[in-house]
Structure formats: structure tokens, C-alpha cells
Amino acid sequence: MNYEPVIGLEVHAQLKTETKAFCSCPTRFGAQPNTQICPVCLGLPGTLPVLNRRMVEFAIRTALAFHGEISKDSVFARKNYFYPDLPKGYQISQYDRPLAVGGYLDIETKVPSPPRGEGQGEGATRRIRLVRIHMEEDAGKLIHEGIPGSEGSSFVDYNRAGVPLIEIVSEPDLRSPEEAGSYLRLLRSVVQYLDVCDGNMEEGSLRCDANVSVRPEGSEKYGTKVEVKNMNSFKSVEAAIQYEIDRQIQAIAAGERIVQETRLWDADPQKTFSMRSKEEAHDYRYFPEPDLIPVMVDAAWIEKVQGGLPELPDAKRRRFVEALELSHYDASVLVSSKSIADFFEKTIAIYNKPKMASNWILSELLRYLHEEGRGIEQSRVTPQLLAEMLRMIGDGALSGKMAKEIFKEVYQTGASAVSIVEKKGLKQVTDESAIAQVIDQVLAKHPDKVQDYKAGKEKLFGFFVGEVMKATRGQANPQKLNTLLKTKLSS
Amino acid sequence: MTLHELSLNQASELLQKREVSSVELTQAILDRIEKVESKIHAYITLTRESAMEEARAADLRLQKGDRVTPLTGVPIAVKDIFCTRGVLTTCGSKILENFKPPYDATVVARLKEAGSVTLGKTNMDEFAMGSSNETSHYGIVHNPWDLEKIPGGSSGGSAAAVAAGQCFGALGTDTGGSIRQPASLCGIVGIKPTYGRVSRYGMIAFASSLDQGGPLGREVQDCALMLQVMVGHDPKDSTSVPMPVPNYLEHIQKGVKSLRVGVPQEYFVEGINPEVEKAVRKAIQTLKELGAEIIEVSLPHTSYATAVYYIIAPSEASSNLARYDGVEYGFRSSGAKNLLEMYRKTRSLGFGEEVKRRIMIGTYALSSGYYDAYYRKAQQVRTLIRRDFDRAFEKCDLIVTPTSPTPAFGIGEKASDPIQMYLSDIFTISCNLAGLPGISVPCGFNTQGLPLGLQLLGRPFDEERLFQVAHAFEQVTDWHKKRPEILSS
Ligand SMILES: [Zn+2]
Numbered sequence: 009m010n011y012e013p014v015i016g017l018e019v020h021a022q023l024k025t026e027t028k029a030f031c032s033c034p035t036r037f038g039a040q041p042n043t044q045i046c047p048v049c050l051g052l053p054g055t056l057p058v059l060n061r062r063m064v065e066f067a068i069r070t071a072l073a074f075h076g077e078i079s080k081d082s083v084f085a086r087k088n089y090f091y092p093d094l095p096k097g098y099q100i101s102q103y104d105r106p107l108a109v110g111g112y113l114d115i116e117t118k119v120p121s122p123p124r125g126e127g128q129g130e131g132a133t134r135r136i137r138l139v140r141i142h143m144e145e146d147a148g149k150l151i152h153e154g155i156p157g158s159e160g161s162s163f164v165d166y167n168r169a170g171v172p173l174i175e176i177v178s179e180p181d182l183r184s185p186e187e188a189g190s191y192l193r194l195l196r197s198v199v200q201y202l203d204v205c206d207g208n209m210e211e212g213s214l215r216c217d218a219n220v221s222v223r224p225e226g227s228e229k230y231g232t233k234v235e236v237k238n239m240n241s242f243k244s245v246e247a248a249i250q251y252e253i254d255r256q257i258q259a260i261a262a263g264e265r266i267v268q269e270t271r272l273w274d275a276d277p278q279k280t281f282s283m284r285s286k287e288e289a290h291d292y293r294y295f296p297e298p299d300l301i302p303v304m305v306d307a308a309w310i311e312k313v314q315g316g317l318p319e320l321p322d323a324k325r326r327r328f329v330e331a332l333e334l335s336h337y338d339a340s341v342l343v344s345s346k347s348i349a350d351f352f353e354k355t356i357a358i359y360n361k362p363k364m365a366s367n368w369i370l371s372e373l374l375r376y377l378h379e380e381g382r383g384i385e386q387s388r389v390t391p392q393l394l395a396e397m398l399r400m401i402g403d404g405a406l407s408g409k410m411a412k413e414i415f416k417e418v419y420q421t422g423a424s425a426v427s428i429v430e431k432k433g434l435k436q437v438t439d440e441s442a443i444a445q446v447i448d449q450v451l452a453k454h455p456d457k458v459q460d461y462k463a464g465k466e467k468l469f470g471f472f473v474g475e476v477m478k479a480t481r482g483q484a485n486p487q488k489l490n491t492l493l494k495t496k497l498s499s
Numbered sequence: 500m501t502l503h504e505l506s507l508n509q510a511s512e513l514l515q516k517r518e519v520s521s522v523e524l525t526q527a528i529l530d531r532i533e534k535v536e537s538k539i540h541a542y543i544t545l546t547r548e549s550a551m552e553e554a555r556a557a558d559l560r561l562q563k564g565d566r567v568t569p570l571t572g573v574p575i576a577v578k579d580i581f582c583t584r585g586v587l588t589t590c591g592s593k594i595l596e597n598f599k600p601p602y603d604a605t606v607v608a609r610l611k612e613a614g615s616v617t618l619g620k621t622n623m624d625e626f627a628m629g630s631s632n633e634t635s636h637y638g639i640v641h642n643p644w645d646l647e648k649i650p651g652g653s654s655g656g657s658a659a660a661v662a663a664g665q666c667f668g669a670l671g672t673d674t675g676g677s678i679r680q681p682a683s684l685c686g687i688v689g690i691k692p693t694y695g696r697v698s699r700y701g702m703i704a705f706a707s708s709l710d711q712g713g714p715l716g717r718e719v720q721d722c723a724l725m726l727q728v729m730v731g732h733d734p735k736d737s738t739s740v741p742m743p744v745p746n747y748l749e750h751i752q753k754g755v756k757s758l759r760v761g762v763p764q765e766y767f768v769e770g771i772n773p774e775v776e777k778a779v780r781k782a783i784q785t786l787k788e789l790g791a792e793i794i795e796v797s798l799p800h801t802s803y804a805t806a807v808y809y810i811i812a813p814s815e816a817s818s819n820l821a822r823y824d825g826v827e828y829g830f831r832s833s834g835a836k837n838l839l840e841m842y843r844k845t846r847s848l849g850f851g852e853e854v855k856r857r858i859m860i861g862t863y864a865l866s867s868g869y870y871d872a873y874y875r876k877a878q879q880v881r882t883l884i885r886r887d888f889d890r891a892f893e894k895c896d897l898i899v900t901p902t903s904p905t906p907a908f909g910i911g912e913k914a915s916d917p918i919q920m921y922l923s924d925i926f927t928i929s930c931n932l933a934g935l936p937g938i939s940v941p942c943g944f945n946t947q948g949l950p951l952g953l954q955l956l957g958r959p960f961d962e963e964r965l966f967q968v969a970h971a972f973e974q975v976t977d978w979h980k981k982r983p984e985i986l987s988s
Contacts (some may be wrong), residue, residue: 051822054582054701097821137918293865
């Protein structure tokens, strides 16, 4: 029998507000333990939460981007359980009256991640519906090791306690680990575009739990679902879901019954392990948080947030295809991450050759970055540097072949293409008399074009540059060439 | 009259006229405490030294005319449920036996700002759960009018301290009657303001949707003076209301003429002590003679109030008290081998019986499968109770009832019977459920010489009117002038 996987994701996104959800402590990541705390986020007796309006604004922004319906009066609730990283013994969350319900993401089912992968399904999308988006606070972090002389003890860092989160819950609309992956990637890219979350799965600013079940193909009924936790990368999300699907199918084939439980993904043996069964599941005893009043969001607020939404990946891709004439595939990869799209747009703002820029980013820059496991934010090549090099190519100062070599070095050193060209044996001809000599030869060879230029066809300037470059095998210093050529042509 | 027998407003007047210094006044009270505290046990912590320092600072302010308020230099006591910076704050519990908060509760800060002198932290039922002060981890409090009797609770230490002349006024909190009932049982005045009137920041939570801080004093004016300083919006408490605050003294002499006073039939039923009923009926007659119009009103859902309260309050408490787990602060049991054991031992040993009982009730009421039947239903009935009052207040301007169905009962008398104990709050609970202001004023003594109290309930944010009526009543009676004999030797 063939089985169909049924997957729903619960994604927690840490919001990039300056301060915590219910106090004014900073939210910066990576500070010394317990340096970003106060009586409120420590849950000291008698303290009370005060809602951070930015948190609500960021949550509204996200919900609007995903087409959710914003509640006019959502309510915070207490989720009660004991754990040392939870200072109050409850988490302030939302339960039966979340900030937003409904909404969706249209995922492309066959969009490979950068660098250029295989299989390029053009524009096939599937709509993944959302159940809800709600706001809550993060817990602290336990530290079990690394503190000298304290074996057998655990420590708690409350810096993260009270950092604002949103939880985005999907319907069980996903049908494969790959789909779950594209859903998660798209979701991350949108929250990055919205500038509400930095989307870093390794640092935990984006976290994902998966509900996985399988059912015989064609069946309408859902199978028993298992919750899988503890995945901290896109890869592990896909791997854990795949493992869980296989495990469940095998279990059913062996005549076993799937039990409703929570399982933890362990990246080392690449397996999931049972954490707790349904019977052991927490009873969170939700009830409305009496220390906070309902979150009132009026139409004017929604309108204001809507008006401030940036261009989102979908719209951007459409624009890249329609206005910049990029291929659907290239546009998709460029918009898949806000930082790649930003890099691209900054580059063409300096040197406006979209196709050329797109090609260099997608085939060269991303490949190098990927090999090194770096993000484009950490790239030593800046849009400025890339644009400069593209201009040299465009001006004929650099051949495509030379450029590839030069680019490698720009990538590795962050030096400008101009300086590398100079430094390398490809040393440019900077001797003015040498350049002048070549210019004279070129001009002598094309007296008619010189006539035309002087008569007003200034576009021919590029032609002369190209000819000089050809004659010097691209080694003439472009600036010097420009100046000299101008002087000669105007004499 | 010796200094410690003065009312707060009298003491304040002497200070303003510079006829007495704050140092003298504070010393007199500390001497009084020295003399009677061993019999009353109203305080958990005394802060003698800082009190004298504050008194000296207050005298300087009075001398210079620097930011002088009616409370400048007046020694007061603070219920041990309010956080006080650097000063032990136990909430009556072993689990906070070593807790010194790094901050002041908003009301404490406001009273300090006004220049009052803090004598110490008063005894209370553990986490304010009790009506007799017998659940305190730090020992029981004795009623100054009869040392064998309870002072009421949970603000029993505050009420007893005021009654015994161990302070001129005290801070209390009221979740189901915890200011009004001990005020009534100790023969003093106590007001629970409208929910949202007084900031809850720094006031250790018992039941967040019911808790409200308020003052206790010998006379109505004393409470008005203190409340004036305590009220007002606090950005640190989202449930505190940004509404303008009237000057409570401005119209306090206005009297009761042509006011409509509602008497709810449901409050004069079986179980009420005949001497209490007699005193309250007489008080109603007095109000009538003062020119009030007496109207019969009905609050039909009154009989559900206790049941509703004992679901909502423990539910919220079960969550509010989850933070006392031995991890960050407070008592932690030693010798646990793992986390679960640490939680179990810490909470088993750190909490008293009544607190554990209520945590159990609350945990149960919020459990999945029971939530709808208990918590949700209780909230629905709470709405009905609130509507009862809305309707009644269409016909009258305030409501009068007894504060407590009985005078102070004997120590140990109800300690083993929670239901009987819970029923001692039947007249005070509805006011919290509806979020209304309520005041208790002395209205007589029973044949054994135990004080009795009259409760006035007002419309939301109508504390001013409660003060007016209570003051008018006080002017024609002299119950508030009596001081407990038993200790004056
Ligand atoms: Zn904080």
C-alpha cells in the first residue's frame, strides 16, 4: 500500500523588537548570562507585565503579510507548567483568542535552494493554509555544562526570558519533507522581508516543530499524529520529517499502531526518540491572563501597518521577471532571501545591468558562499565591488574569462577588481605614454568613426575604449584610458 | 490622650502645627509596640532604625516646608504582602522567609514619597489566604479587644496594629474582604477601592482579578488621607485605570441628605449573628435620621458568590503561586536528587496547609475537561453578580450591609473547618467579584465588647461618596473613639 504523509508545522519566530514583550529589557542575542533581566522578566513576586506595542505591531505585520484576519480584541492567556527556565511557572501566550486566524502561504513545490539545484519547476504553487498566528513570550535557557567546578548542577540564563515570539501554525496541508522545507524557507524569507525576525535557525530565532502522520493514499481520514521537536536547521527539519514518515510507514506495515506522542530529533544518529506520550502530556491549564487587558487593534492601526508593508517576495519576483526580464527561476532564487534580493538591487542601483548582475550573483557569488557555508550578509564582496567589476566587463576592460579569475580573488580578499587587475601579472598598462600610443593607433585606424564622434555621436566613446582594451588585452588602466581618450578626441 | 491613641488625622494635624515632631510620634509608637506587641503579634518585621531615620527626614521636610503632605512624618505599617526594597517581604509564608525585593511596590513608593514613616511589615494570612490570620507561618495575631479572639484576615496584622495603637494607619489588601472584615472585627475603618483604582505593582498576587490594596485607619478621614496618596494610574500595572482622582476630603462633610441607600434583602438572612443584625439595622436607622432615603434592593445572585469566589480565586492563585519553586529566590528544600524532587519538597515544605488546599482546588478547576464546568461557569456567574449591582445602582446611590456575619470568633474555633471559615466572607466577596469599592466602619459592640462593622458598597470609582456617608455616620456615633481596654494597663 502507498502512504501519503500529512504534515503541519508550528513555527516560532523571535521578533526583532528592541525590548522584551512585557518589560523594557533589551533583547540582544549573545550577551553575558543574566545581564538583560529585571524584576518583571524574572517573575519576582508582585511584578506585572506591560505589553510592548511594537510586539503587537510586528505580529500584525506578519499576519497581514500572510493574509490572516486580525482580531479586534485578542486575549493573552497563561500556559501553566513548571520548568526552571520559566520564571513565573507560566508562559504568557495566547490561546482561544489569538491575534490572527486564517491566512496562507503559496509555496512553489519545486524550487531548489541556492546554489542552482536541479529540477526547475516553473511557477507551480500550492496554497498552504494557516490556522493562526499568536503572540507569546520566550523562556530562558538552561546551561548544563561549561561552568567550572559545578558538575552535576545546572544554571539558568534568563536573558531570553520574555523575548517576544509569534507562533505561526499551519494546517496539515504539507505532503512531503520537501514541501515542508519550501514552506519554511518561504516563511523565513517573508519574516525577513518584513524585518520582524532575523530567521536564524541555528541561533534559535526561528524554531520549527512538525506534526507528522501518514495515511493510505486516497484516504480522507488523518492518521495519528506525532509531534517532532528539536530541529535546528532546514536540513534537519526535512530529515526529521522524512525519518518520521518512514518510521510510521514501517511501523504500520509491521502491524503496529502509531501512538500519539512527542518525539525529539537527534541529529547525530539522525533519528527521532520518544519524549513523552499523550498520557504524559502537560495539561497547561490555560486561562485568560488577568494581569493584561485585551489587545485592542482598530482598523486604523491595521491600515497603518498595511501601508507600511514592504514589497514581499512574490511581488518582487514578479517585478524582476516583468520589469527586469529575468527568468522565473533566477528571480525566484534572488527573492528567496531578503539579503540576496537586497544585494542584487543594490548592485543594479550602481551599475544597471540586471541580467549580468543576476548571473554573477547566482552562478559565482552564491556558489562560493555556499562552499564556505557563509551567508550573503557576511560576504566580502559588496554590491559596490561587484558593480565595479561588472562595469569593467561592460566597458570591455575585462574579458569574461579574466573576470572569473579576478572575481575569485575579489571574493577571497574583498579587494577591488581594479586593484587586483593591477597587482596581478595582468598588470594594467598604466604608463600614460604607452596607452596614448595605442589610442593614437586606434584613432588612426578609424578616421570615419572619429569624424562621427566629433559630429556628436558620443556613444562611440565606448567603441574606442573597447578597441583600446582589445589591443592591450584588457590591461589598460580604465581611468587613465578614459582621461587620455577624452583629451585626444576633443583636440 | 496619649500620642499612640490619636487618630491619623489628629496626629497629622499636630505635625503640621509643629506641636509634635515625627521623631516624637514615631518614638511613641515604637514604645507602644514594645509594650503590646508580645500580646498582639501584629508585625512580622519591625524596621525601627529606618523608621527613626525616616522620621528625622520628615521633620526636616516639615521644618523647611518641603513637599509637606498630610502624611509627612506619620508612622504607618505595611502589610507584608507589599514589596519593600531591601526589607524582608514574606507574604506570611515560609517559602519567602528570606526574600528581600529589590524594588518597592508602587503604593509603598507613593507613601514614602509623601513622607510617611514605615514602622514595619504586618502579619497576615499566608499569601492572604484566610479570614482569621491563623494561616500565617509567622504565628497568629490576637485581637486587641479580646486576645483569645482572631483579628480577622487576611490583613489581620494591619487591623490589629491600628486598633492596638501600634501605628496610625496601615496598608492592607482585599481579595474577598481581607481589609473590610478585619477592620470590622477590630473596630476600625478599612476601604477596598474599586478594582483598578490602586496599582497592584509590587503587591504579591493572590487572585489577580480580585486583589486590591487599600488603607486601614481609626477614622474615615484617616483612610481618605492615605488612599489619596495611593490611588492613580500606574504605567506598571495594565489593569490600573487612568481616571482622574477627586480630592477625597473636599466634600467629605457633605452628609447623606437625599442620598438613596439600598438595603439588599439577601444580606439579612439565616446565619447572621443577631447582635450584628441589630447593630446594622440601627445604623441604617441612623442614616435615615441623617436624611438618607432607605430603599430595599435585590441582589439575587448573592448566594452564588462564595462558590464563584472559591473557584476563581484559587484558580488564579494556583498559577500566581507557581513561581515559588525554589529556583530563583525564597526557600529551597535541600537534599533533592533531581528537579522534580526539588519542586515537590520545596513546595510541600514551603507552603502551609490552606495555601496547598487552594492550589489544589485551583489546579483542579483549571484542568482540561473541568475548565468549562468550573472556571468558565464561575466567570459567567460573576458577570451576573456584577449585573445585579448595576441594576441595584439604578435605584440607589450606595448599598449598606453588615461587613461580617459574626463578630470576631475564637482562635482555633474555625481553623479545622474550611467551609465555616469561607462563609465568614459571605458579605464581602461580591464586592470583589463585581470590582466595586467597599468600606467598613464601626457600628457598635456586642455584649462581650467585640466590635461590629457596617459595610457600604458604592458604584465603581465612587470612593468619594463612600467616604462622605461613612464620615457622616461616624460624626454621629462614637464607636471609633473607643480604644481596647484590655491593653491599656
Ligand atoms: Zn526585564
